[in-house]
Amino acid sequence: MATIKDLAKLAGVSVTTVSRVLNDHPYVSKEKRKLVLEAIEQTKYEKNVNAVHLKTGRTQLVGVVLPFSDHPYFAQLLKGIAKQAFKHNYKLVLIQTDYQEKREKEALHMLRQKQIDALIICSRSCDLDLITSYTLYGPIVVCEKVHGDKLSSAYIDHYQAFQSALAYLYETGHQKIGYSVSRLDGTSSKERAAAYRDFLAAKELPCRLDYVFDKMLYFEDGETMVTQLKQMEDPPSALIITNDQVAAGVMTCAGRVGINIPEKLAIIGFDDHPMAQMMGISSMHIPLEEMGEHLFKQALGKESKDKVFHATLIKRETV
Amino acid sequence: MATIKDLAKLAGVSVTTVSRVLNDHPYVSKEKRKLVLEAIEQTKYEKNVNAVHLKTGRTQLVGVVLPFSDHPYFAQLLKGIAKQAFKHNYKLVLIQTDYQEKREKEALHMLRQKQIDALIICSRSCDLDLITSYTLYGPIVVCEKVHGDKLSSAYIDHYQAFQSALAYLYETGHQKIGYSVSRLDGTSSKERAAAYRDFLAAKELPCRLDYVFDKMLYFEDGETMVTQLKQMEDPPSALIITNDQVAAGVMTCAGRVGINIPEKLAIIGFDDHPMAQMMGISSMHIPLEEMGEHLFKQALGKESKDKVFHATLIKRETV
DNA sequence: TTACTTGCTGAAAACGATATCAGGTCAAGT
DNA sequence: ACTTGACCTGATATCGTTTTCAGCAAGTAA
Known part of the structure; x- marks a missing residue:
């Protein structure tokens, strides 16, 4: 050659x-x-780009850390990221972690080794301080609120989103409201929990721990959830559900076991995925693709360090 | 440093x-x-890994070309690929093409520039000869049957898969069988078309062009399909559908417009996604993750040049 | 005239690792 | 005593670029 x-x-x-x-x-x-x-x-x-990389110290590669690429939430986020990456002539290195810290650390390591110019962490299980310490080696962007100015971040205000969903359900007459999340110890789940707690306190409603459903992430988890609901003596009358996939799963199964939506059970999904639109599921719209684009621009240092996105309620037929 | x-x-x-x-x-x-x-x-x-890359001529990076990462089919394939990549200490560079030839060429270019050690092309729109010419610069694996020994390949025998789906529907009394694909000019669609044609000829059934539905890829496309079906004077009594997402979409909408499944319309999906299992949709099981793993091993030259995977019919309640 | 820019050119020094090669010691085998 | 081979060491070349620097010619300003 x-x-x-x-x-x-x-x-x-x-x-x-x-x-x-x-x-x-x-x-x-x-x-x-x-x-x-x-x-x-x-x-x-x-x-030979490797020679260029050595000489210039840059690789035109940005790492993207995500737990699973086979979930619509992350897939959409990725789409936005990829769009901007393409625009700026960067390539993406995918680091699928399954929430294993080991793999997240590998991504950080790549940054340190100069194999990637920047790192976007869509969801983490690693300690935030650990991540912050790697900003020494290159820009890192995360999807949650952070303090300090080392990390950039773009994120959804989940507290606000959850509050408005709760308020809407309350307005429409619901007092027994439950919700589901994908993993209870995740950052966004904590925000949702806080919103939930504050809401209950404000309305002087009792806190029902059995109204909180964990590990609900995929369409098929909707079935598990319906099964659990069916077994409850005093089930919630409304649910704010992890995302539209699970909501669609619930919707699909509920009818089969005689739970009519919205009469017996009102539901609100998250993400406003085309699926929710088609099935008429009320959902909190989140500008995922836009957020992805923003994430990438931040990784390149072309955007503000901090950006909050707000969710908006889309009313359909499930409440 | x-x-x-x-x-x-x-x-x-x-x-x-x-x-x-x-x-x-x-x-x-x-x-x-x-x-x-x-x-x-x-x-x-x-x-500094870039120095290592320059010196050794390898990057421990494998490129993965796919049209969209937000579709379960490719996401599952990717999962298998990622699994093996991790095992062999390789990282993946994602190249999302949206079926734009320009982007596929970019991927080939990366191989030539030695930025990646090998390339896995999950679905292409580029000319196969063009792709083959790049094998000079590194191993390339594709997901379809190829002639010659330059390219490696792992693929589903779509002809056989379609044949068995057709045979099953015929056995259960269907004569008016239609099908859908994601893009008519794709490689797998051509195989499906061939199987369909041969089947019709063998059974001496008429060929109905309006029984073939194009551009059906996502869940929400199921709605379009149902709308089209509803408008037909003489609609098919059975459908073999692109994948389980679209099948689920059809299933969800069909009920709403009075098309009972399977009485008025029998359907068979593809991929045997958990969603199909949950909704009781009959589907052609495809070992996608396994195929993904195989693809990666082939990229590393650790497996035979050629590998066919077979689909198996999973009977559920939609036929 | 001097001095200073603008345009163009190439030799040589990086970048940060690995590979080659030559040379050393020391113990075992003949 | 002499070879052989295993073990250890470091100088130096190399991978293929970009960057720095020095230099030259021609034009312009003072």
Whole structure:
């Protein structure tokens, strides 16, 4: 494979000149530029980017940490990220963690090793301080509220989102409201829990721990949830559900066991996925793709350090 | 940031020795190894992998080309690929193409530039010959039957899969069978079309072009399909559907417009996604994750050049 | 005239690792 | 005593670029 040296020899110029042609530097005479271009053509020369990476210290690669890529939530986020990455001529390195800390650390390590120029962490299980300590090696963006100015962040105000969903259900007459999350110890779940607690306190409603459903993430989890609901003596009359997939699952199963929606059970999903639209599921719209785009721009340092996105309630037929 | 030279100076040894320690070469005395390790500890040294890449000519990176990462089919495939990648200490570079040739070419280009060690193409729109020509620069694996020995491939026998679905429907009394695909000019669609044509010919059934539905890929496309069915004077009595998502969409909408499944319309999905299981949709099981794992192993040259996977019919309640 | 810019050129020094090679010691085998 | 081979060491070349720097010619300003 031809190198820049071969080109130089072939064109009868120095490697510097070749490099200049390759990088569109202005100070090259027309004649020499032509010679070099011909040599490139002739040898079918291609840059060895690894040499460039070494020399420049950048790789045009951004790491994206996410627990699973097979979930619509992250897939949509990824779509936004990918869109901007493409626009800025960056490539993405996917780091699927399954929430294993070990793998998240691997991603941080890649940043330190200069294999990636920046890191976007869509959801974490690692300690935030640990992550922050790696900002020394490159920009890191996370999807949650952070204190301090080392990390950038773009995130949904889950507290606010949950509050408005709760308020809406309360307005429509519901007092026995439950909710589900994908993992109780996740950052967004904690915010949701806080909103829930504050809401109950404000309305002087009792706190029912059995109204909180954990590990609800996929469409098929909706079935589990319906089964559990069916077994309850005093089930909730309304549910704010992890996301639209689970909500769709609940909706699909509920009818089969005689739980009519919304009469017997009102539901609100999250994300406002096309699926929710089609099935008429009320949902909290989240600008996921937009958020993804923002995340990438932040990774490149082209955007403010901190950005909050707000969810908006889309009323359909399930409340 | 410390380099191998700094370590050498600090430990009072040569860079060669440091390199040997770093790479677990046996010929290093206990004392020197200890000195080097201490220096590493002290300086918090971290390898610059870009230098390694340049020197070794490999990057431990494999490119994965797929049209969309937000579809369960590809997400599952990706999961298998990621599993093996992790096992072999490789990272994946995601190249989302949206079926734009331009982007596929970019992926090929990365291989040529040595930014990735191998390329896995899950679905393409580029010309196969063009792709083949890039095998000169590294292993390429595709998901379809190929002739020649340049490319590796792992794929589903869609012809056989479609045949068995058709046979099953025919056995259960259906003569008016239609089907849907995601894009008519895709490789797998052509195989399906061939199976369909051959089946109709064998059974001496008429060919109905309006029984073929294009651009059906997502859950919400099921709604479009039901709308179209509803408008037909002589609709099919059975459908073999692109995948389980679309099938679920059809199932969800069909009831609303009075199309009972399976009485008025029998359906068979593809992929045997958990969703199909939950909703009781008959489906062609495809070992997607396994196939993904195989793809990766092929990319590393650790597996045969050619591997066919077979789909198996899972009978549930929609036929 | 001097001095200073602008345009162009190439030699050589990086970047930070690994690989090659030559040379050393020391014990075992003949 | 002499070879052989295992073990250990480090100088130096190398991977393929970009960057720095020095230099030259020609034009312009003072």
